[in-house]
Every structure is written in structure tokens, then in C-alpha cells.
Amino acid sequence: MSIDAQKDTILEFKSSTFSVPVLVLVSNDMIAIEQQLKEKIHLAPEFFKNSPLVLDVQELNKNELDINVTKLIGTIRALGLLPIGIRKGSTEQNLQALKLGVPVHTSHHVTVVAPEQKQQPPQPAPAPVISESAVPAPTTMITHPVRSGQRIYAVGDLVILAQVSAGAEIMAEGNIHVYGSLRGRALAGVQGNTEARIFCSDLQAELISIAGNYKISEDLNGTVLHQPVQIYLQNHTLVIKDI
Numbered sequence: 001m002s003i004d005a006q007k008d009t010i011l012e013f014k015s016s017t018f019s020v021p022v023l024v025l026v027s028n029d030m031i032a033i034e035q036q037l038k039e040k041i042h043l044a045p046e047f048f049k050n051s052p053l054v055l056d057v058q059e060l061n062k063n064e065l066d067i068n069v070t071k072l073i074g075t076i077r078a079l080g081l082l083p084i085g086i087r088k089g090s091t092e093q094n095l096q097a098l099k100l101g102v103p104v105h106t107s108h109h110v111t112v113v114a115p116e117q118k119q120q121p122p123q124p125a126p127a128p129v130i131s132e133s134a135v136p137a138p139t140t141m142i143t144h145p146v147r148s149g150q151r152i153y154a155v156g157d158l159v160i161l162a163q164v165s166a167g168a169e170i171m172a173e174g175n176i177h178v179y180g181s182l183r184g185r186a187l188a189g190v191q192g193n194t195e196a197r198i199f200c201s202d203l204q205a206e207l208i209s210i211a212g213n214y215k216i217s218e219d220l221n222g223t224v225l226h227q228p229v230q231i232y233l234q235n236h237t238l239v240i241k242d243i
Contacts, residue, residue, distance in 0.1 A: 020084065023076075024056045028067040034075050041079060043218040053081045054105060055097075058088030069096035137174060146170060146184065166206060175199070187214075188231075198231040199243065213238055
């Protein structure tokens with residue numbers, strides 16, 4: 001047996017998707033940026049503590065508002081946030097970010113034009129194929145309380161028959177149902193499903209989010225707290241309605 005065959009695999013790379021806050025900047029006023037970041041962090045310190053962050057400078061560049069990315073990243077790190085990427089940056093901004101170990105996120109749109117082909121005789125229609133996406137994703141059911149510091153991710157719907165403690169995070173690509181107190185963070189439709197909803201028996205959440213649209217505890221109207229509610233998106237706005 002060769003030496004290579006005797007080696008045990010101790011790591012592997014896998015493709016995955018994570019829900020990461022994106023900081024969209026519309027002003028290059030560093031003093032105002034720092035002040036507003038401090039105010040946001042003060043409202044939800046546990047949510048923002050050591051939180052990863054992607055910087056989006058597209059609006060700044062559209063309006064020709066230059067910003068010192070080196071100083072910006074230093075300010076963000078000093079506030080306890082962790083920049084993990086920059087997107088829509090200029091060449092100079094991207095270089096500044098890379099020098100500080102912050103990757104550049106790019107998106108390329110390529111249009112492929114097929115050459116003209118000779119007319120072909122009609123072919124019989126292929127048999128229908130049922131793709132994996134057509135098969136409903138399984139529902140994940142949790143029967144025990146979700147403790148502080150725990151994270152749960154569900155590919156389909158997520159049903160929790162107990163409470164979700166403060167400091168816990170539950171995420172689902174589909175709907176979320178909590179048949180107890182929801183005190184932690186709940187993120188539904190994390191892959192962009194805008195039809196996803198959150199249902200809970202007692203709303204006390206630190207953060208609620210559907211398809212990236214979120215509200216923190218300070219944004220919640222007092223009339224919906226400690227009530228059974230459903231949460232859904234309407235015109236890109238989170239709606240919280242009594243059940």
C-alpha cells in the first residue's frame with residue numbers, strides 16, 4: 001500500500017452559503033458613519049458583537065464620492081465588527097481592502113450568444129425529468145429548547161416546539177414556526193425566499209429577518225411583543241401581524 005493511500009483525509013472543501021449583513025454606504029462622511037454604526041451597535045450589542053460584514057460601496061462610486069477604505073476598515077474593526085469582503089469597489093479601493101486581508105467580492109454577468117445553426121428536423125420531446133428542486137425540502141423539527149449560543153439551520157421549514165433563548169440563532173430556507181417564546185434571532189427565507197414567514201407564540205426576538213430584510217428588537221412595536229404573531233414581507237417591508 002502506498003504512503004498516500006495510508007493518509008487519512010483530515011479536511012475537505014464544501015460549497016456553502018451564509019447569511020451575512022451588508023453595510024451599504026451612501027455617504028463618505030467618516031464621522032457620521034462611525035456615529036451611526038455606534039448607535040446601531042448600541043441597539044443590539046449581542047447581534048453585532050464580532051459580526052462578519054460585507055462592505056458595499058456601489059452608491060458611493062455611482063455618486064463619485066471617494067472614501068478611504070483603509071480608514072473605513074480600521075473604524076469598523078475598532079467597533080468590534082469583522083469586515084470579510086468589499087463589493088462594487090474601484091481598483092484602488094479593492095487594493096486597499098486586499099492589503100488589509102479583506103477579500104474582493106465580484107459578480108460578473110456574461111451573455112453567451114450561440115452561432116446560427118442549420119435547420120434541424122423536429123426531434124421527439126424528451127421524457128420529463130423531476131429535478132431535486134421539485135421535491136419539497138424536509139421539515140426539521142426541534143423538540144427541546146434552543147439554548148444561548150446555539151445555531152440551527154434548516155434546508156426546508158423549521159419547527160421548534162420549545163423556546164428559543166436570547167443569544168440563540170435559528171435559520172431556515174423556508175418558514176419558521178416557534179411554539180414557545182422567541183427571544184433569540186430568527187432568519188427565514190435565508191436563500192432569498194421572499195414568500196417565507198415566521199410564526200411564533202411569544203415574540204421577544206433580538207432580530208427577525210426574511211430574505212435579508214430584518215428588524216432588531218428596538219424596531220419592534222410594543223403592541224406586538226409577548227404576542228402570538230406571524231411575520232412576512234410586503235413590498236420589501238416586514239409586516240408583523242397578530243395570529
